[in-house]
Amino acid sequence: MRRAGIKDVQLKKKIQNYVKTKSNSSSSSISHGPPSYPIIGCLISFYQNRHRLLDWYTHLLSESPTQTILVRRLGARRTIITANPSNVEFILKTNFHNFPKGKPFTEILGDLLGCGIFNVDGELWSEQRKIASHGFSTRSLKDFIVKTLEEEVQKRLIPLFESASITNQVVDLQDILRRFTFDSVCKVSLGTDPCCLDLSQPDLPPLVQAFDNASAISARRATAPVFLIWKLKRALNIGSEKSLKQAVKLVHESVLEIIRNKKKNINTVQDNEDLLTRLLLAGYDEVLVRDLVISFIMAGRDTTSAAMTWLFWLISKHPNIEEMIEKEMGEVFGSVDEEDDDEVRLMMKPFDYQGLKEMNFLKACLCESMRLYPPVPWDSKHAAADGVLPDGTAVKRGDRVTYFPYGMGRMKELWGKDWQEFRPDRWFDEPVGDDHTGWVGTMKQVSPYKFPVFQAGPRVCLGKEMAYIQMKHVVASIVSRFRIKPVCENQPVFVPLLTAHMAGGFKVRIYKKS
Numbered sequence: 001m002r003r004a005g006i007k008d009v010q011l012k013k014k015i016q017n018y019v020k021t022k023s024n025s026s027s028s029s030i031s032h033g034p035p036s037y038p039i040i041g042c043l044i045s046f047y048q049n050r051h052r053l054l055d056w057y058t059h060l061l062s063e064s065p066t067q068t069i070l071v072r073r074l075g076a077r078r079t080i081i082t083a084n085p086s087n088v089e090f091i092l093k094t095n096f097h098n099f100p101k102g103k104p105f106t107e108i109l110g111d112l113l114g115c116g117i118f119n120v121d122g123e124l125w126s127e128q129r130k131i132a133s134h135g136f137s138t139r140s141l142k143d144f145i146v147k148t149l150e151e152e153v154q155k156r157l158i159p160l161f162e163s164a165s166i167t168n169q170v171v172d173l174q175d176i177l178r179r180f181t182f183d184s185v186c187k188v189s190l191g192t193d194p195c196c197l198d199l200s201q202p203d204l205p206p207l208v209q210a211f212d213n214a215s216a217i218s219a220r221r222a223t224a225p226v227f228l229i230w231k232l233k234r235a236l237n238i239g240s241e242k243s244l245k246q247a248v249k250l251v252h253e254s255v256l257e258i259i260r261n262k263k264k265n266i267n268t269v270q271d272n273e274d275l276l277t278r279l280l281l282a283g284y285d286e287v288l289v290r291d292l293v294i295s296f297i298m299a300g301r302d303t304t305s306a307a308m309t310w311l312f313w314l315i316s317k318h319p320n321i322e323e324m325i326e327k328e329m330g331e332v333f334g335s336v337d338e339e340d341d342d343e344v345r346l347m348m349k350p351f352d353y354q355g356l357k358e359m360n361f362l363k364a365c366l367c368e369s370m371r372l373y374p375p376v377p378w379d380s381k382h383a384a385a386d387g388v389l390p391d392g393t394a395v396k397r398g399d400r401v402t403y404f405p406y407g408m409g410r411m412k413e414l415w416g417k418d419w420q421e422f423r424p425d426r427w428f429d430e431p432v433g434d435d436h437t438g439w440v441g442t443m444k445q446v447s448p449y450k451f452p453v454f455q456a457g458p459r460v461c462l463g464k465e466m467a468y469i470q471m472k473h474v475v476a477s478i479v480s481r482f483r484i485k486p487v488c489e490n491q492p493v494f495v496p497l498l499t500a501h502m503a504g505g506f507k508v509r510i511y512k513k514s
Helices: 002-025 043-048 050-063 085-094 103-113 122-137 139-167 173-189 206-222 227-236 239-265 275-281 286-317 319-333 353-357 360-372 464-479
Strands: 068-071 079-082 334-338 344-348 379-382 400-403 482-486 494-496 500-502 507-512
Touching: 043 050, 050 068, 050 079, 050 494, 079 085, 085 400, 103 206, 103 239, 103 286, 103 379, 122 286, 139 173, 139 353, 139 464, 139 507, 173 206, 173 275, 173 286, 173 464, 206 227, 206 239, 206 286, 227 239, 239 275, 239 286, 275 286, 286 319, 286 360, 286 464, 286 482, 286 500, 319 334, 319 344, 319 360, 319 464, 353 464, 360 464, 464 482
Parallel strands: 079 400
Antiparallel strands: 068 079, 334 344, 379 400, 482 507, 494 500
16 A cells, blocks of 8 residues: 555656656747637637727736737737837847738738838838838938928928917817828928918818828728738728728829929929938839829828827936926027127027937937827738747747737836836936936937837838938927917827827817027
């Protein structure tokens, strides 16, 4: 009996060791994520959380030991979502060629973006990347962008704010900034002026309305609980898919008309600084040029306006931050004007490219705002072959692999327990003061794989530097003259479409500073 008992104990230990060994060896295949069931996957919980996907995913990621989760749902590809910087670097750089956009992504945006740079892979992407890279690297284009910004700000944006401050009317700052960036990006990309900031017009131009509708419907494809539904609606040409088809047709035809008119007059054009003229002079095909400039308009319009909208909301809650921005502006652009012996005042020099680059504290404010409210909250690739991510997560061919800037900005493992606080000083090595508003020297070199709001690796945003210049110019111009006060004190709702925005807009009153 005693020997039998010893054997039982030994057998039990062997079983426990075997189970422990198997558990450790297969830890890479353990999936953290929402409850999943045969056939339907996590469809039930996905549907329940469809209106709060960002925060739901963030919660699941925060509970995962590796900040990676697996999502399976009916009618959709197996999806891996990660907020792990090592995984992000592996996806965007180390194993770049195994994680293209993939056909599932091009299906979602293909109707609108066509074969534009943001919607293609391989040789077609590489060729467009070279074309765009050359354009963005020229000093003349950079100077043209700053010149365009100066004209838009001084002749349209500032007068609009002046009028609103005099009449004390409530305005939608998000809408104003989106109109501003659409005008600016159309001037730079197409050499045309849609005049969106003319608020005397009752409606936005048809091109802008169609662009907005096409973007919104395309984005909803990606978050549909069952992908087959939108595909069926497209095949039958009904509902939202019918609306999308009409909007895309208007966008494509409008841009092609602009291209053809430009080609007719290109020999007489003296100012060939806009991107469209450069592409046409290089002899590129009309359809390729159309798709390329549509991609640039989408990227350059909504991302920067979204980032600025959220920054103005955060500044309104932190007046000390606004004071520090003004202080930096005085240090970079201020000059003493000695009118007479009795009066000496600080004058602001015109904003130039080099001076805007030097505004590190304002850049830190923008980075901190985009950490909390990234203009593109998630981005997906599709695995071309089986593999394993650095954290041990197994990837199968065809899997949708999503890196998640919104969730990454909310991981205490990356940003500390105070991740929810708006602290621009976290972007400097030596913060000054107890209120976290001071700064010393240059900014930290934060890994783009920890802060991938502009992507990273071979697909890093070509317009990243110019986006910062545009945002700095606009924010500094407004902060130096006006105070923004939100009408509603409640926390705005962050809504993810192709680019994120505030639900219902950002209603404010504008007060002129003395």
